[in-house]
Amino acid sequence: VIPGWFSEISPMWPGEAHSLKVEKILFQGKSEYQNVLVFQSSTYGKVLVLDGVIQLTERDECAYQEMITHLPLCSTPNPKKVLVIGGGDGGVLREVSRHSSVEQIDICEIDKMVVDVSKQFFPDVAVGYEDPRVTLHIGDGVAFLKAVPEGTYDAVIVDSSDPIGPAQELFEKPFFKLVANALRPGGVVCTQAESIWLHMHIIEDIVKNCRQIFKGSVNYAWTTVPTYPSGVIGFMLCSTEGPPVDFKHPVNPIDANDSHCKSKGPLKFYNSEIHAAAFCLPSFAKKVIDSK
Numbered sequence: 001v002i003p004g005w006f007s008e009i010s011p012m013w014p015g016e017a018h019s020l021k022v023e024k025i026l027f028q029g030k031s032e033y034q035n036v037l038v039f040q041s042s043t044y045g046k047v048l049v050l051d052g053v054i055q056l057t058e059r060d061e062c063a064y065q066e067m068i069t070h071l072p073l074c075s076t077p078n079p080k081k082v083l084v085i086g087g088g089d090g091g092v093l094r095e096v097s098r099h100s101s102v103e104q105i106d107i108c109e110i111d112k113m114v115v116d117v118s119k120q121f122f123p124d125v126a127v128g129y130e131d132p133r134v135t136l137h138i139g140d141g142v143a144f145l146k147a148v149p150e151g152t153y154d155a156v157i158v159d160s161s162d163p164i165g166p167a168q169e170l171f172e173k174p175f176f177k178l179v180a181n182a183l184r185p186g187g188v189v190c191t192q193a194e195s196i197w198l199h200m201h202i203i204e205d206i207v208k209n210c211r212q213i214f215k216g217s218v219n220y221a222w223t224t225v226p227t228y229p230s231g232v233i234g235f236m237l238c239s240t241e242g243p244p245v246d247f248k249h250p251v252n253p254i255d256a257n258d259s260h261c262k263s264k265g266p267l268k269f270y271n272s273e274i275h276a277a278a279f280c281l282p283s284f285a286k287k288v289i290d291s292k
């Protein structure tokens with residue numbers, strides 16, 4: 001990466017590349033799993049890049065972290081035990097910790113370098129690790145889930161990178177089966193589910209697999225994140241058989257005052273209206289998602 005511009009080139013989005021102006025390279029490393037890069041951008045704050053793919057920027061990470069966390073947790077009445085797969089930067093932990101009903105937060109991240117780099121360069125994101133309810137496991141999410149007793153969690157959040165590299169198995173059927181097994185009846189899962197502009201085929205497969213495995217409800221939601229490819233990112237929201245979950249109408253609203261303390265700051269993006277709106281899809285996506 002030469003100072004000037006960083007372009008996000010990937011076979012996952014052929015023929016296009018979002019670029020950010022680079023002020024200064026802050027870290028470059030190679031973990032057991034991937035190349036890790038942090039740079040100071042001119043207009044989006046610090047940026048975390050894994051294998052050439054933008055994971056988060058200080059300016060817009062709130063959109064993704066708040067939506068991937070509060071869409072599931074605000075849809076279930078009283079979440080107590082939450083598991084995060086991936087999410088090594090700590091942003092989802094910061095958001096989960098806003099929920100006073102939560103008693104236990106487990107996180108399983110495969111790459112320790114991501115945790116260490118986030119703590120060093122993104123303290124306002126990694127602040128999530130400071131919550132006493134958090135237990136960090138460094139390892140493979142599939143192996144972790146195989147060891148989890150059936151029905152342990154009220155909610156699972158899969159904050160993954162793309163299905164190229166270490167996160168590939170988090171998009172496949174065996175993994176979804178393990179997640180369903182780890183959830184209590186009526187438990188909820190939210191996974192990172194790519195872009196309706198770029199990845200309808202991936203989304204089609206994920207929806208098909210989820211409908212076979214999650215016998216509660218299966219919904220796709222989406223939001224805007226300027227620095228993700230095509231400027232949008234989606235989420236699969238599923239529940240296991242049991243007490244019904246209506247993702248589109250939050251039963252457990254997170255309100256301004258109980259949702260922030262000094263270290264976390266206020267919610268910048270999520271609110272109950274944008275929660276409901278997130279499930280409204282353009283016709284080309286509805287056609288595929290509702291027919292699976």
Ligand SMILES: NCCCN[C@H]1CC[C@H](N)CC1
Nearest residue numbers: 054055087159160161162228
């Ligand atoms: N916790 C960081 C976010 C990881 N999710 C991203 C979604 C968009 C992808 N192209 C890269 C990973």
